[in-house]
Amino acid sequence: MADPLNIALAGLGTVGAGVVRLLADNGDLIARRAGRAIRVVAVSARDRTRDRGIDLSGIDWVDDTAALAEHSGVDAVVEVVGGSDGPALALARRTIAAGRSLVTANKAMIAHHGMDLAAAAEAGGVALKYEAAVAGGIPVIKGLREGAAANRFAHVYGILNGTCNHILSVMEKEGRSFADVLAEAQALGYAEADPAFDIDGVDAAHKLAILASLAFGTAIDFDAIETVGVRHVVEADIAEAAALGFRIRLVGVAGMDAGGLFQRVHPHLVPHDHPLAHVSGSLNAVVAQGDAVGRLFFEGRGAGAGPTASAVVADLIDLARGASGPVLSMPAETLERAAVADAGAREGRAYLRFAVADRPGVLAEIAAAMRDAGVSIESLIQRGTMPDGSVVVAMVTHRGREACVTDALGRLRGSASLTGQPMWMPILED
Known part of the structure; x- marks a missing residue:
């Protein structure tokens, strides 16, 4: 069997401890599937004294989280600190710059800085993996990509x-x-x-x-x-x-x-x-x-120690196997920002809820606003009350443009008949 994949782990909270535990409990199985053992050789976290219920003997403790990127003998770094910026981003950038692969569970960092990190990883010939960043243990990233x-x-x-x-x-x-x-x-x-x-x-x-x-x-x-x-x-x-x-x-x-x-x-x-x-x-x-x-x-x-650790270790198994490819669906340099679609042009049905004063003419006022905005009402229910005693009016519209619903709500804005902000929700269609 090939030499172990040595990893440094930043963060020993719920997910980080889960990764250590999973690698210990299923180590033999993971090694057989990966073709080599996966071994934690260094960790960093805020509190050395906290009992996390895991065995950290024989593992180096590093106080400076970002220093894990250059720790001796490390092949890859796992980041489960969290946060779009700060220590997590500093570690990610330093790891890639050091020519080492990065595995992260950090959806905020990928959402805000994923393009820059992907470009840097691809230019440096290292992997950036983030299966755990979306939907925990569900393999949706691998499924789509x-x-x-x-x-x-x-x-x-x-x-x-x-x-x-x-x-x-x-x-x-x-x-x-x-x-x-x-x-x-x-x-x-x-x-x-x-x-x-x-x-x-x-x-x-x-x-x-x-x-x-x-x-x-x-x-x-x-x-x-x-x-x-x-x-x-x-x-x-x-x-x-x-x-x-x-x-x-x-x-x-x-x-x-x-x-x-x-x-x-x-x-x-x-x-x-x-x-x-x-x-x-x-x-x-x-x-x-x-x-x-x-x-x-x-x-x-979609969360928790077991599911998220499972996704992190799945990415580590890919690294151990030598799996590679673009960080996102295609090389980062080929990905362009798409035009933003006009939400108002979308068509569909909608749910609208109004809290209204209990007096004559209110329904007629709402219906008139819908008519004038070109919104067709499929069904309407007036029953129940809000905590302040106002009456609940709920309706479902026929299929139409969202811009029409927005127009109707605008026509009702400031109406003395409404006692609170209307609630609008699209109806899922597929």
């Missing part, structure tokens, strides 16, 4: 954040408020103390930017993603969606057409007969539509 590489993709979309999916699933099952379920998730450790990156859709947008680049052969363009999270979804939305035959999921959607690249993260109404409607709890799922292979559906655990 390798298994379905012969396909043109019409679209790629999915449930990309387990925290949001957990919250929506509990609201759906138990009829509880968003704030109540979020507080419980934080107490149980399912959500961060500051949950903004998750509940405002930023985490999902990082992942979508990477998936869109892989699917459509374009430069990563995180800044072009329209991002709306789930913090304004209320119990009435969950109930009305169910009554109409839908479930609410935070979905990231990307598609390419003659108008350019469309990227959006937004709560959607998902029909009960769609596979994503049945992705519950903290699971993630990705759907890709290829011209030759048809619909691909990937589902699994």
Whole structure:
């Protein structure tokens, strides 16, 4: 058997400790599959004294994280520190500059700096791998970049954040408020103390930017993603969606057409007969539509020690085998930033929810705004109340241009009949 692949590991939190544990527990199996052993020879983390439940004997401890890049005898560096900039980015750049391959689970860093890092890695003849950056243990990066590489993709979309999916699933099952379920998730450790990156859709947008680049052969363009999270979804939305035959999921959607690249993260109404409607709890799922292979559906655990460590080690096995190729779907120098598609030109059905004063004429005012904007109403329900006592009016539109819905909401802006901000959600169609 060939000499071991020696790695340095930055970060010994949940994922980093999971990598060490997985390499120890399945070391013989991994070595047989990789054709050589994979061995951790150096680590770096904030606290030397913390008991992580793993054996670090015989492994060098390096206080300066970035110094792992030049540590003696290291073939590759694994970065699971996190963060788009700071120590993670410094380590990534230094590792590539030192002529060593990098494996990362850092979706924020790839979404913001992936193009520069990919170009540097390809110029330096080293690998940059990031399977764990999107959807945890689900092999969606390999699926798009390798298994379905012969396909043109019409679209790629999915449930990309387990925290949001957990919250929506509990609201759906138990009829509880968003704030109540979020507080419980934080107490149980399912959500961060500051949950903004998750509940405002930023985490999902990082992942979508990477998936869109892989699917459509374009430069990563995180800044072009329209991002709306789930913090304004209320119990009435969950109930009305169910009554109409839908479930609410935070979905990231990307598609390419003659108008350019469309990227959006937004709560959607998902029909009960769609596979994503049945992705519950903290699971993630990705759907890709290829011209030759048809619909691909990937589902699994999108976070946690085991799934994420599994993806990291899968990338290390690729390195041990000598697997190479462009970092993204094509060489970085060939990837161009796509034109940004006009969201208003998209056609589809929509869900609209209004909190309104309980008085005559309100429905007529809403209907008139829809009529004047060219929005056709398929169904309308007026029932239930918001916490402030206002009445809930929910509707589903017929298929039409999003610009018309935007126009209708603009016509109602500032109306004394509305007691709160309307909620708009597209209905997922595929």
